[in-house]
Amino acid sequence: xxxxxxxxxxxxxxxxxxxxxxxxxxxxxxxxxxxxxxxxxxxxxxxxxxxxxxxxxxxxxxxxxxxxxxxxxxxxxxxxxxxxxxxxxxxxxxxxxxxxxxxxxxxxxxxxxxxxxxxxxxxxxxxxxxxxxxxxxxxxxxxxxxxxxxxxxxxxxxxxxxxxxxxxxxxxxxxxxxxxxxxxxxx
Amino acid sequence: xxxxxxxxxxxxxxxxxxxxxxxxxxxxxxxxxxxxxxxxxxxxxxxxxxxxxxxxxxxxxxxxxxxxxxxxxxxxxxxxxxxxxxxxxxxxxxxxxxxxxxxxxxxxxxxxxxxxxxxxxxxxxxxxxxxxxxxxxxxxxxxxxxxxxxxxxxxxxxxxxxxxxxxxxxxxxxxxxxxxxxxxxxxxxxxxxxxxxxxxxxxxxxxxxxxxxxxxxxxxxxxxxxxxxxxxxxxxxxxxxxxxxxxxxxxxxxxxxxxxxxxxxxxxxxxxxxxxxxxxxxxxxxxxxxxx
Numbered sequence: 001x002x003x004x005x006x007x008x009x010x011x012x013x014x015x016x017x018x019x020x021x022x023x024x025x026x027x028x029x030x031x032x033x034x035x036x037x038x039x040x041x042x043x044x045x046x047x048x049x050x051x052x053x054x055x056x057x058x059x060x061x062x063x064x065x066x067x068x069x070x071x072x073x074x075x076x077x078x079x080x081x082x083x084x085x086x087x088x089x090x091x092x093x094x095x096x097x098x099x100x101x102x103x104x105x106x107x108x109x110x111x112x113x114x115x116x117x118x119x120x121x122x123x124x125x126x127x128x129x130x131x132x133x134x135x136x137x138x139x140x141x142x143x144x145x146x147x148x149x150x151x152x153x154x155x156x157x158x159x160x161x162x163x164x165x166x167x168x169x170x171x172x173x174x175x176x177x178x179x180x181x182x183x184x185x186x187x
Numbered sequence: 188x189x190x191x192x193x194x195x196x197x198x199x200x201x202x203x204x205x206x207x208x209x210x211x212x213x214x215x216x217x218x219x220x221x222x223x224x225x226x227x228x229x230x231x232x233x234x235x236x237x238x239x240x241x242x243x244x245x246x247x248x249x250x251x252x253x254x255x256x257x258x259x260x261x262x263x264x265x266x267x268x269x270x271x272x273x274x275x276x277x278x279x280x281x282x283x284x285x286x287x288x289x290x291x292x293x294x295x296x297x298x299x300x301x302x303x304x305x306x307x308x309x310x311x312x313x314x315x316x317x318x319x320x321x322x323x324x325x326x327x328x329x330x331x332x333x334x335x336x337x338x339x340x341x342x343x344x345x346x347x348x349x350x351x352x353x354x355x356x357x358x359x360x361x362x363x364x365x366x367x368x369x370x371x372x373x374x375x376x377x378x379x380x381x382x383x384x385x386x387x388x389x390x391x392x393x394x395x396x397x398x399x400x401x402x403x404x405x406x407x408x409x410x411x412x413x414x415x416x417x418x419x420x421x422x423x424x425x426x427x428x429x430x431x432x433x434x435x436x437x438x439x440x441x442x443x444x445x446x447x448x449x450x451x452x453x454x455x456x457x458x459x460x461x462x463x464x465x466x467x468x469x470x471x472x473x474x475x476x477x478x479x
Contacts, residue, residue, distance in 0.1 A: 038376040038392050042385075073385075076232060077376035078340035082350050087343070098236050117384040118233035125228040125245070131196035140383060150383070153421065160460040162201045171225050175294065179248065182292045183241035184234075 011057035012065065016096055024054040024093070026086040033080035033090055043070035047080045047090050054093075066104060071097045072111030116143040126180045129170030134163055190313075191258030191301075192220035193249055195268035195413075196228050201421070202265075202413035204457025208442035209264045209306065211455050215321070215446070216314050220262055223253045229271040232380040243285070244292045246275040251295040264306040264442070266412035267379075270337035270345070273303050277344045305338055305347065306411050306442065307355045314445070318362050323450030325364030327470050330407050330444070331400035332356040332367050335415045336376050350374070356441055360409055363448035370403045372396045377418040390425030393418045397426055401436050407467065408438045416440060421462045437465040 006025060007014030013024040027048070034046035045053065045068055053061040065071070071094055080090040101107055107115050120139035124132045141147050157163045170176065198206035213220050226249050235242035250272060253261050263269040279286040280299050290297045304312065334353045342350040351374060357367035375396055378389030397419060400408055410416050419426070419438045427433050438461070446456045458465045 038378075039388060042388060072236075075376055075379045075381060076235070077336040077379065079336070079374075079376065082340045082342060089341075091341075095235050095239060095242075099238060102237055114381075114384045115237075117380075118236050121231065121233035122237065122241075125230065125234075129225075129227040130199070131228045131231070133196070133200045137383070149386075156462065157201070160462075162203065162460060164200055168199055170227055175248070176227055176245075178294070179244045179292055180241065183244055184238040 008057050011059075012062040012097075013054040013057055016054065016093055020089070020092055020096060022089050022093055024051050024088070026088055027051040027055065028086065030085060032083045032085065036079040036083050037074075038077060038079065039073050039075055042073050044068050045070045047074075050093070050097075051088065051090070063106075065097060066101045066106045067108055069108045069110045071101060072108060072114045113144050113146075116140060119143070122180075122184065124167070126177055127173070128167045129173050129176045130168050132164070132167030134165050135167055188260070189256075189258050190218065190220055191253045191256065191261040192222050193226060193253070193261055193263045193268060193272065194222065195263070195265040196231075197265055197267075197413035197417075201417055204460040205264055205413055205416065205440050205442065207455065207457040208440055208446050208451075209262075211451050212310075212314065212442045212446045212449075215449050215451055216317055218313055221256075221258070223249060223258070223261070224256055226252060229268045231267055231271065235271070240289075240292065242271070243275050243278065243289050246272045247279065247289045247297055248293045248295065250276060250299065250301055251290075251293060251297040253301055254298055255295070258301060260302045260304060262304050262306065262309045264309075264411070266305065266335060266337040267414055269303065269305045270340075274341075274344055276301075276303065307338070307359065308347065310359050310441070310445070311355065315359060315362060318359075318445070318449070321449045322363055324448060326360065326444050326448045327364040328366070328406040328467060329404050330360050330365045330367050330409050331370050331403070331405035332360060332373065332409045332441075333396065333400070333415060333419075334373050335410070335412050336374065336379065338411060339374055356409060356411060359441060360444065363445055365409075365444070368400075368403050368405055370399050370405070372399045377415050379414050379418070382414070382418055382422065386422065386425055387429075389418050389422050390429035393422060394426045394429040397434050397436065398430055398432070401434055405436060407444070407465075408436060409441050409444055410438055411441050423463050435463060437461065437463050437467070439465060 034048040040046040074094045076091045124135045230245035348355045378392040381388045443456045
């Protein structure tokens, strides 16, 4: 990003501006994002407050954001971005905060299961190239010990031909695991 | 012209009736869709939530494979896959350096010029015009067309339909005799990927959607996304629990509804795979009376 930044270079808002070209300073707190957010009531900080916290460039508030439940509760429905009069790409900011929160081991304890679900999902893709739904659910159950969840769905899913116990494997699985090694699993 | 198909993982598993009905509908109009060879998962929500580069690379490999296979167009029925692949194509076309980097990660040449179509665009482009002549049994029901999130957002990138009050699905349904209702939840979120980790949230969000549609008289909900379908259909017990009601209104993929109208049998369209049975009452076909 060229030009003069209005942000402190080491602040979270500054990093986001540098890496994503998304500027938190544009937010004038109209609250449309929080009003339209389908999961705002489940969050510790609704989207407009996330933006406000970034604007302060206060390390204490930034730490709270990285440890928040909000960033994991966000379903990336893109409603906030769609309605933002300043066209601030909030979902992109959420992705950024999630990635950073994970890297720095700051995932909110309440969000552990959501992260376990994402990890189980990606492990399945890493091993087979595609998502094996049976593999995903089995893996998720093992990770969360929620063994009984949704077992009532199994008989009817089987009867409807919706469960496949043998995962579809793509041919070039080596390529997929290479992609994972170069990205998510990069040391 | 070779039209490619990227079904994605849901359409090979829990939403296989979507895949079945997309192909059946295409075949009824003499179109053969060819699957992208050796395609992988797009990474979905999980990838973009955890790692940006991964979320670019997985879709880029799919697009590169389609390019390699000589496909000029790629139909992507799953709204989430459609969104991911379109966003990646857009992001990489904005940034040559990033494009080069991703091309190195996937170890494949990547151009980024394939035309991506969602299922409604596919219908508009190849089916809609020929539809009236093929109708065997009009789908003459009151329907709520539910678009969800990822088919219409982010509008700046997808540039499809109107972001708050889309109409394309309504138009396609009207073409087969349906009465598409005005309602408030066309583009609200069903809870999407929280289906497993926060089923309660899905019950609540999908509950509001179902309730509004049913209160306004919908006899069927029409969708174009496997997540929307499984949340409104498979999660119906959670919806009914959240609403303290017993809603039995069925949810159909648009390809199933159009397929029924052109006389494709329900089994080929995979209607028996739904959790909420599709028992639509037979309605008299209203013949056009000459008004004097």
